[in-house]
Amino acid sequence: MKNPFTDRLWISREVRLGIVVAILFVVGAIGLAFGHWRVGITAIGIGIALVAAFYFAVVRPAQIPHDAVLVIRLAGAIEEDVTRSPLDQIMRRGANSLDHLRYAFDSAAIDNDVRAIIVEIASFGAGLATAHEIHRLMRAAQAGGKRVIALLRGDDAGLREYLVASGAGEIVANPDTMLTMLGVATGGVFLKNALDKLKIQAQTLQWKEYKGAAETLGRETMSPAVRESMEAIVADWEKILIEVIASARQLSPEKARELIAAGFVSAKFAVENKLIDREGYIEDLRTEFDPESKRKVFINLARYRRHAIFNRERGRRARIALVHASGPVVSGEAPATGEYISGVATASQIDRASRDERVKAIVFRVNSPGGSAVGSDLVWRAVREAQGRGKPVVVSMGDVAGSGGYYVAAGADAIVAEPATITGSIGVVYAKFNLGNLLSELGVHFDFVKSAPISDAMSMARAMTDAELAQLNETVGHLYTTFTAKVAEGRHLSPEQAEAVAKGRIWSGLAAKERGLVDEVGGLSTAVAIARDRAHIAKDRRHELITYRAERRWLDFRGSSADVSTPWTIRAAAATLGIPSRWAPAMLELLICGGVMLLCPFIEL
Incomplete structure (x- = not known):
């Protein structure tokens, strides 16, 4: 059992500063006593400067009126x-x-x-x-x-x-x-008629019937x-x-x-x-x-x-890591602006937290409509590896944690969601655009040399054939099976139970709790309380939340969520589609690039 008094001495900035200043004053006094005026005055001057700097930079800014x-x-x-x-x-x-x-x-x-x-x-x-x-x-x-x-x-x-x-x-x-x-x-917004007028064909696949993200492109209602x-x-x-x-x-x-x-x-x-x-x-x-x-x-x-940090953050405390994941999930090159979850960077943050011997547990805060399947899987794997190192991982869900946003959470020790959180959406969508007709109207024509008839299947110059779509649909179905299997494993559900709550359907936090997709309804404080319990932190011992972030540089604007860094055209598109403007660059890039996505519709009040 640690001594609380020595713990306070260990962490107290005032005590550490006092020791340094006392040493400087002793050195100064000895210097003056032996006639080394320059050394003595310099040492005492440094001590006084340190005290003044601490007061004006730390103590005074932390003072507030008593009322x-x-x-x-x-x-x-x-x-x-x-x-x-x-x-x-x-x-x-x-x-x-x-x-x-x-x-x-x-x-x-x-x-x-x-x-x-x-x-x-x-x-x-x-x-x-x-x-x-x-x-x-x-x-x-x-x-x-x-x-x-x-x-x-x-x-x-x-x-x-x-x-x-x-x-x-x-x-x-x-x-x-x-x-x-x-x-x-x-x-939601439905773009099929608009795309038809532009002579753009959107070919979509969805697993399964409730997976509504693809309906934006392929349906009128x-x-x-x-x-x-x-x-x-x-x-x-x-x-x-x-x-x-x-x-x-x-x-x-x-x-x-x-x-x-x-x-x-x-x-x-x-x-x-x-x-x-x-x-x-x-x-x-x-x-x-x-x-x-x-x-x-x-x-x-x-x-x-x-003021609060100065007065509250004292003493040796149990450390709980906090990792944020907010925005659409990307796996490769990230968009130049906006907010997004990099699968590589987020996995690295979880990895660093799990390797820190001082960290007793990890709280993983997720606010994401999903996105890249590969990016989501990287984060899921990092969560499982953290658990393998003996670090409990508890997920706290924000406004939305659906599709890929649920995938990254599925393997956690416990999941906490707000009553109004949009979650679930356990499904897969695929989208590909055929711009051939539009470009032909503009006088643009394509000509390919191919080793096989399927070689240009991913080209925007033509639509996929029925046979190509059928083959692709089988592959997308395999990804859906993998997704539901990981949900079943992480949530301790049978395959039949996992399938019943999957099919691409979104749930509120209340409904997800009833169906076993989340453990508790509440906010971040609830998740922290569960993390403390899973890490066996004594009830009378205080904790500190330490945020683990991706490393950034001084002039790095990538990932900035300031609206001023997002072009007005993208902000207008975001308002039309009903998505947060800071998520718009990554979301629009995912939709334009197409491909396999774990994406849930973001719906607003």
């Missing part, structure tokens, strides 16, 4: 992990990270220096699962005795924004903010099977919203159901129907907490994180 009000602004993209290259961090220092939000809310809930939290909410980019997690974080802070106030300050606030706001004890809305309570709807799965998702999402909002706002389920589909309503209507508490402005809240307008009590998220 601080933490102000968190939710606007724009809310990403899993915003840390990129150093230059990218400088350019995007205002970006919100879900990791940072978790840390801030968890810390503030038990921080005696924080008396209230104000959350300003405008239009933000995140799915329903992320909104639900932030809602729970706010309610937990409120349960910890903090006053939590949500301010809706955008031109409009949809159900995602309102779901977050309802986690606060008080909701204030700008008088001109419109609430768009439009219920739940989802769907969704198939009955895909409609069935979408209707189930919509029903689950509506159930989640009704239960959460009814509980938070003390409404009956019937009233909550009515209000989430009330339509376009004013702040006044929202007050009258108890959706919000009052109309107001941020200035009203500032005046309430700071009547003399000194503004010293208000602190932002970045400043509070420095």
Whole structure:
């Protein structure tokens, strides 16, 4: 049993600094005593400089008022992990990270220096699962005795924004903010007619009937099977919203159901129907907490994180590795911009974490619609090898972890999903474009010299023959069989049970839990708790989450998810297709290149 006192000495920066400064002062005093003035003054000067540097660079920035009000602004993209290259961090220092939000809310809930939290909410980019997690974080802070106030300050606030706001004890809305309570709807874009008009033929294969990703290219409307799965998702999402909002706002389920589909309503209507508490402005809240307008009590998220890290990150603790995988999965050359999962890089991160003797367990955070089959398999293999080294791997799913996003998780020791997570989609699609007719209209013709009739089968100059498609379909079916076999092995299901939940069908986190595809419903904290248990970390021992990231260079913009680095044409295409703009470059590249894909449709509220 380790001595807690020696553990604190081992980690304390103050103690280490004190030892160094004391040595410098002793050297300086000895130098002065023996007449070595230059040595003595230099040593003492260095000691004083170190103390001053530590105070101004570390201690002072971490200080906050004893009656601080933490102000968190939710606007724009809310990403899993915003840390990129150093230059990218400088350019995007205002970006919100879900990791940072978790840390801030968890810390503030038990921080005696924080008396209230104000959350300003405008239009933000995140799915329903992320909104639900932030809602729970706010309610937990409120349960910890903090006053939590949500301010809706955008031109409009949809159900995602309102779901977050309802986690606060008080909701204030700008008088001109419109609430768009439009219920739940989802769907997809169907391009067959447009492709026909352009004389582009899309040849697609899908395993199996629920695999809807290929329908975007090959159908005019969704198939009955895909409609069935979408209707189930919509029903689950509506159930989640009704239960959460009814509980938070003390409404009956019937009233909550009515209000989430009330339509376009004013702040006044929202007050009258108890959706919000009052109309107001941020200035009203500032005046309430700071009547003399000194503004010293208000602190932002970045400043509070420095304070929390300075005060909480002490002592020798058990280390749990955190690996993020967010975006479409790619195996080869990555897109120049946007967010993606490199199969090679992510496997390397898991490998490094598993080889670190200090790491007791790995939490693998997945937020991905899938993509490359090979890239997904590389990550799956890395998870299994980590387990072979004695490191438990627990997956935490974000807004979506489907198809390849489920493949990478299937072999983990445990899987945790949010109730609204889109997961499953255990299936395979193939797509190939025939541009021959379009190019012929433009006067472009092809001529090949072939060793065999099939040699130009992958050319965009012609369509595949029925025989070629049949052969390819058999190969795609083999990949589907491999996928379902790995799901059966990882989830301890029989082949028949795995097939019943596969067929390309997407499930909500709630439905996936009922069918054995996930173990628990919850967020990252639930996954961490399971990882602690699997790693046999004592309940009274603290842990630290250490993020393992791919190595980046100063001027490396690859993988940046800043919208400014994504061309407006791609952002427009992303909005049309209903996918996050930061995922658009990789998603569009996957669709254009075609081939075998483990891809699930990304559906939004």
